[in-house]
Amino acid sequence: MNPSETSGQQSPDLVLYGGKGGVGKTTCAAAHALARSIKPETTALVISTDPAHSLGDSLECDLSGEPTAVTDSLCALEVDAEAGQEAYRRVIEALAGEFRSAGLRLGDDDLERLFRAGLIPGGDEVAALEYFAQYAEAEYDCVVFDTAPTGHTLRLLDLPAVLSETLGVAGEVQQRVKRTATAARSMVFGPAAYWGAGDETDEVGSLRDRITMVGDLLRDPERTRFRVVLTPERMAIAEAERLVAQLDELSIPVDSLVANRVFENAEDCPCERCQRDAERHARRLREIDERFEHAVVSVPRLAGEAQGLDTLSEFGSSLFAGTQKR
Template identity: 45%
Template sequence: MTEFVLYGGKGGVGKTTCAAATALKRGREDGPTLVVSTDPAHSLSDVFDTEVGPEPTRVREEADLWAVEVDPGERIGQYRGQVSAALEELEDLGISLDESDVDDVIEAGVAPGTDEAAAMDLFLDYMDDPRFDYIVFDTAPTGHTLRLLKLPDVMSSAMGKLISVRSQVSSLADSVRSFMGGEDEDDEEGVDVDVDLDELKARMERVADALRDPERTEFRVVLIPETMAVLETERLLAELDAYDVPAGRAIINKVIEDPEPACDLCRSRHESQQKRIAEARERFDLPITLVPQLHGEVHGLEAVETVADRL
């Protein structure tokens, strides 16, 4: 059984419900489980019908199940400080990165305004948390998820370039400071010189290794039985394959199983869905699980358990 399960797919297909249901099942049957939402539009609180905050919260006493809605904004400042300090240190010495290197740093998400880097760093924190045996991630919609999965490689490369440039000028920097008789950096007011880019790079590499290890990680795609959803999921699976992230299962949600005989619309939708399900089985080279359409919104543990039985 994998330690980490990530759910991905377009918005509104039921990723949060599936993540919550998987976490509930593991928390009851297998061991301490944490479900993490990295989707900016958090809804774990609604699904579990209980308050979920930025720190792991126990959802119910009868299940060893915890939940957290990540606030990446708290981590963005760390990346901004680390990278800004490194760039400023180089600029003080008359050294600047070329345009492609700067683009790598920006793309890596370490510039202000992006939160994928912070979410990925928190991923590692929870990986190392001894309280949990299993972690289930409810990721943001497809585009954000792909940036999230690409991030460890890009950040590792960008940090590697920064580290390389810094190492080349470190001895020169010491000589210049000594010659100029300047204060030691540690004594300069308001300057934080503890910029551990090596540690940041190593953390990202650990995340990348975990995401690509099929013994530890399984990515599950969630979709609904509609043509565009099948095509988008096929593209997502291709992207996962390109990043070497192991996809283990497709979850087709909101399936009409027993249409009312007297309801022409219900029977028509059922027939259309069956065609899309057949397409998915033909296009996707992985197991497919069907989850029925439930009446109303999935709200509270009782409704989540209904989905958990299918997963």
Template identity: 40%
Template sequence: MSGLDVEPVDEADAEGETETADNTIEVTPTDATEERTAIDVEPSGEPVDGPDYVLYGGKGGVGKTTMAAATALDSARRGTKTLVVSTDPAHSLSDTFEREISSRPERILEDAPLYAAEIDPDAALEDSQAAFAAEGGAGASALGGLGEFMGEDSPMDVLFGGAMPGSDEAVAMQTLLEYMDDDRFDRVVVDTAPTGHTLRLLQLPEIMDTMMGRMIAFRRRIGSMVDGIKGMFGNEMPEEGEDLRDLEVLRERIERLRATLRDPERTDFRIVLVPEQMSVLESKRLREQLAEFDIPVGTVVVNRVMEPLAEVTEDVRGEFLEPDLEGCEFCQRRWDVQQSALTEAHELFRGTDVRRVPLFADEVKGEEMLEVVAACLR
């Protein structure tokens, strides 16, 4: 493998024009003061015909938040009451929409029924939103203060042979359970955390359902013992505790969430990747891991593809800078890399709906650019 020779720049010529060698890549800067043409996106008048839940997953930095925000915006623009929620601790919904997003659902547009929330695990734990936080919450209270009878050992360690799931994932799942039953929203779009966190989130329904069964059985067993003791002293049998009924309700909601995630008619899990081999391979592993949970992948989104916007959608009019694949050697090399990855992605995800979103010169944030991305995802 030959080395790369980097020719230093002559400081004397730094402020003037320099003579370039034949193999030097010239970059012509754009005039920052140049007036730009407004972007015109053809709206879709058709109502949303799709799943109730859309989850975007993938490795960090591939554009999951952008896709989730664009999908939710497009859904709300077409009259569907839509909530976009981020379960990623590294929140960026606020940056994407260029406005402050609360930790609880709040309407963020006046002209469309769009709601947004960025789950804040710390705030949720303080408000007892998480059912199974290490301290407090419905799960801990349902144990009826067993910790004081077990010495220094955690009640969860004693009963279930291990620590509780991480608070981030527990809060995220509890919040999804809450929003499933929220009549304010007809559609929920979820911006998930990077792959590892997402898989732990998807494991929680199985883990917590098992825990629910054990906790309910344990509570009933203890309750029967206490009732027997009280009966010996002539006390009346008390009604089943409120905390036990809460656990059974939560178990039913967990089961509904699990069934919903596995139903392709109600849920579309969308994998986001960029056209690079490592990203394609990680996306393949994610799909295989989702299959272990019986969660189908309905859509694959390839983001930052170096191709003209007009080749992806005809619903957008405006001037967009495009890579110069003929005169720019760097652009050509990157395009060759992307073409190889795109071919591999189409082979690996054959039979799955594959959408492409171009690489834009401008940062994708704000409603105008999100509408452009939404047009690519339709």
């Protein structure tokens, strides 16, 4: 994402920050959205899809599952897993309604077991997808996603393909049951059995269309960019390498890497430890540059906690002004 991009688009830019737990994804996402929002006539929304939310702590405000105004041009929210799954509950209810129409007895307890049994897998991830679908076309210039650690995020990104197939099967079952029920009613009521038959909302088809849209959008380099966050440490580099490889397999466009918490200058503290840290990080940055084909943005370590708008604004300046390699 280039800071020189202009606003006024019909649909918002979508930026996802991901990586190993504890590398600073939330800070990067919040700072990115704040930096975009301070541009003239530009609005931004930052969304946390991590079940262990810390976005509100970073912005120092209380957040919910609905956009909360942080500044005049910046809003934020934290995905509400329960609210996000309402669409999937409606699918179960729609299927249950078809079964009942066909004469199959299905009580409320059976309905709840169907929902909890996981016809739609991955509770937190499916809620995040619903939010992605909801805000992908929202009236913001930029929507930034603070994603969960690597494993959760990969399940989230792989879920559209899984759900598309699952919902396709559910839709076929729904149509077969509907045809059976209609045929049975027509034997009793004749042509009157078909009155109003096309008025029902197709919850399964509607959800499948939204999921397909999300899957296509996640793979669209014109709209979506994934930024991998890592620190200049061996384990973080290795996990980032695996993440980039898996994103490539999923055809998710990786925009760049953010090397966070870099100890760049030991001149202020000539002690042996600081000199050693600076030298080690310099070696790790060279290693990152050699192992990845993507641009790398180097962001220096903050002196204090990454909380509050002033600190995030300072961090955002470093995030966009960081050295771009390649």
